Amino acid sequence: MSNLADGSNPTHEHISQVLRENRVVLFMKGNRHFPQCGFSAQVVNILDEFLPTYKTVNVLSDPALRDGIKAYSNWPTIPQLYVDGKFVGGCDIVRDMHGSGELAALLSEGASSGGSPVTPEAPKVHLSPAAVGAFKQALGEGASEHPRLHIPANFEHELFIDEKQPDDLEVQADGLVLLLDPASARRANGVRIDYVTGTGQGGFKIDNPNSPPRVQPLSVKGLKGMLDRGDTFELVDVRTPEERATARIAAARHLDDEGFEYLQGLPKDTPIVFHCHHGMRSRAAAERFLSTGFTRVFNLEGGIDAWSNEIDPTVPRY
Amino acid sequence: MSHHDTDFQGDIVAAIVSAIRSKIANSQAEVSGGGGHYTIAVTSPAFAGLGRVDAQRLVYSAIAHLMAGDAPPVHAVDSLRTIVP
Numbered sequence: 001m002s003n004l005a006d007g008s009n010p011t012h013e014h015i016s017q018v019l020r021e022n023r024v025v026l027f028m029k030g031n032r033h034f035p036q037c038g039f040s041a042q043v044v045n046i047l048d049e050f051l052p053t054y055k056t057v058n059v060l061s062d063p064a065l066r067d068g069i070k071a072y073s074n075w076p077t078i079p080q081l082y083v084d085g086k087f088v089g090g091c092d093i094v095r096d097m098h099g100s101g102e103l104a105a106l107l108s109e110g111a112s113s114g115g116s117p118v119t120p121e122a123p124k125v126h127l128s129p130a131a132v133g134a135f136k137q138a139l140g141e142g143a144s145e146h147p148r149l150h151i152p153a154n155f156e157h158e159l160f161i162d163e164k165q166p167d168d169l170e171v172q173a174d175g176l177v178l179l180l181d182p183a184s185a186r187r188a189n190g191v192r193i194d195y196v197t198g199t200g201q202g203g204f205k206i207d208n209p210n211s212p213p214r215v216q217p218l219s220v221k222g223l224k225g226m227l228d229r230g231d232t233f234e235l236v237d238v239r240t241p242e243e244r245a246t247a248r249i250a251a252a253r254h255l256d257d258e259g260f261e262y263l264q265g266l267p268k269d270t271p272i273v274f275h276c277h278h279g280m281r282s283r284a285a286a287e288r289f290l291s292t293g294f295t296r297v298f299n300l301e302g303g304i305d306a307w308s309n310e311i312d313p314t315v316p317r318y
Numbered sequence: 319m320s321h322h323d324t325d326f327q328g329d330i331v332a333a334i335v336s337a338i339r340s341k342i343a344n345s346q347a348e349v350s351g352g353g354g355h356y357t358i359a360v361t362s363p364a365f366a367g368l369g370r371v372d373a374q375r376l377v378y379s380a381i382a383h384l385m386a387g388d389a390p391p392v393h394a395v396d397s398l399r400t401i402v403p
Contacts, residue, residue, distance in 0.1 A: 039394065075371075076378045076385050077394065089371055092398055096370070 011068030019085045022055035024107065027069045028079040032056050033212040034291050035153055039091035040079045044153050046098045047081075049182045050107050061292075083107065123180065123188040125149070127173040130195040131204060135176055146177045149191070151184040155211040159193075159204050215286040218273055218298040220306045226273075227251060233271035234263065238285045239304075243277065247316045249307055255285065268293045275300035275307075277318075322354030326384075326391035334358065334381055334392065341380035354393030361401040373400035 019025055026043060030036030035044050047054055059066040059078055070076055073087040081088040083106055088094065097103040127135075135147045138161065148162040162179060164170075169185040171178040180188055192207045226233060236259065237244060237252040244254060252275060253259050263272065272294060274282035279301050286299045300307070308315040326333075331349045338347040338360055345362035358377065365373040377398060378385070384392045 074375060076382060087371060089374075092395070093370055093374070 009068070011064050012072055014065070015069060015072050018055065018057060019082055023084060024051060024054040025082045026054060026056045026079055027059055027065075027082075028056055029058070029060050031058050031291065033154060036060060037078070039077075041153060042091050043079045043081060043094050045183050046094055046103070048153065048186050050104060052186070121185075122169045122171055123185050124190060125171045125173075125178060125180075125188055126192045127171075127176065127178065128192070128194040129174070130197075131193045132174045132176050134195040134202065134204070146179050148179040148181075149184060149188060149193070149206075150181065151187040151208070155187065155208060157206045157208065159206070213290060213295040213297070215283060215290055216296075216298050217301045219301055220311050223273060223275075223300055223307070224311050231271070233273060234266070235273045235275065236263065236282075236285075237304075238274055238276045238282050243318070246318050247304060247308065249275065249304060249312075249315065263289070264292075269295050271296040271298065273298040273300055276303050278303040278305055322389070322393040324354065324389045324391045324393075330384070330391045331356070333384060337384065338377060338380045342376060351396065354391070355396050356392055356394075357397045358395055359399040359401065361403050363403060365400045365402045368400075370400070374398050376400075 024047070026040075026047065028035065028037075028040035028043065030040055032044055032048075035041035044056075057065070057069075059069060066078070069078070069080060073080055075087065075090065077090050079091055081090075081094050088106070089097070094103065097106070139145065139147070145161050145163055148160055148168075150158040150160070152158075164177075164179055165181065167182055168179045169182065171180065178193075187210050188208070190209045194205045194207075195202055196205050223235070227235075235249065235252045236255050237248065238255045241254070241256075253262070255263075255274075266272075272286075272289060274286045274289075274297070276282040276285075279299060282303065283299045286297045290297045302309075304315065305317060308317045324330075331351070334349045334356060335347045338358075339345055342360065342362045343364045345360055345364065347361075348359045350357050360377050364376065368376070377400060378395075381392060384390060
């Protein structure tokens with residue numbers, strides 16, 4: 001690839017290093033769990049069928065990289081897949097190679113680092129007796145269809161009744177067949193499906209140990225408890241300076257440029273609680289921090305308004 | 319797919335076809351799409367002996383000026399096929 005790498009360019013050097021250190025690398029928009037473009041999502045979905053792990057690089061996090069990778073490969077679009085340091089193609093080519101079986105062959109060749117491809121096999125999924133009963137009741141006698149568990153890259157689980165497809169994997173449970181497509185099966189090992197009945201209607205409950213961290217809702221009472229106990233965490237106010245002048249929670253740090261820099265320097269497992277006026281803006285901020293790798297991210301439900309209302313009436317409402 | 323705005327004035331499909339035909343020898347191009355997203359199929363003897371990546375690079379370089387900038391007329395090529403006659 002002598003035509004590609006220009007040793008004097010730091011972005012090219014960075015790309016070369018990533019390619020040397022990882023057998024399979026996908027330059028994409030977003031990451032494996034939060035693809036931010038349909039083409040990137042398609043390639044992730046294909047790779048997830050074959051590989052337990054692979055390296056992804058989010059080009060949206062660095063404008064120099066976004067342009068640099070296009071120059072590096074002389075290829076004008078994102079995503080870009082590399083295997084063993086060689087450019088394989090974009091979404092279109094990866095899709096073709098998947099269909100023809102070339103991709104499976106390429107990924108299993110000399111697999112060493114970066115995760116070895118595995119022929120998909122049925123994952124271990126546990127269905128509770130209540131879940132099996134609820135499925136059987138929904139299907140009725142002698143049904144030709146089966147429940148399907150679909151797990152997309154963002155782990156928004158879906159359960160529905162469907163026909164069997166040729167490449168489906170099957171999980172057997174007490175006479176019931178659960179269908180999973182190969183990419184979903186890759187993400188399903190250790191899943192537990194239960195059926196819970198509360199007030200009124202019942203519903204399926206899916207617990208997946210492979211799910212990425214999510215923004216966790218936190219009540220104002222929960223926050224009060226954390227402050228009273230002296231827990232170690234960061235409380236972050238995402239509102240405008242004008243709103244902060246009107247009302248503020250004393251312990252909260254403002255998410256201005258300085259606050260942002262400070263948070264980015266913290267260990268990724270630092271608990272961070274975000275708050276705003278009612279809990280919407282802070283949820284968006286919390287999602288962004290989660291996507292940059294923080295794992296313990298909380299959103300204060302109801303925001304400072306709930307705090308004034310339920311915890312500290314001396315904080316003005318507005 | 320989402321719609322992408324552009325400042326480009328004129329028929330984008332015609333501009334893609336004409337760019338390909340002028341830059342790839344003896345080529346024929348079929349182009350469809352809109353809103354920044356296009357599907358392109360190009361037939362040319364110039365692709366003979368080229369791998370898929372190099373053949374597609376030839377097409378991308380022919381339309382590079384239509385994909386450059388912040389609001390380019392061609393935002394994404396949904397599907398690109400290169401065919402040797």
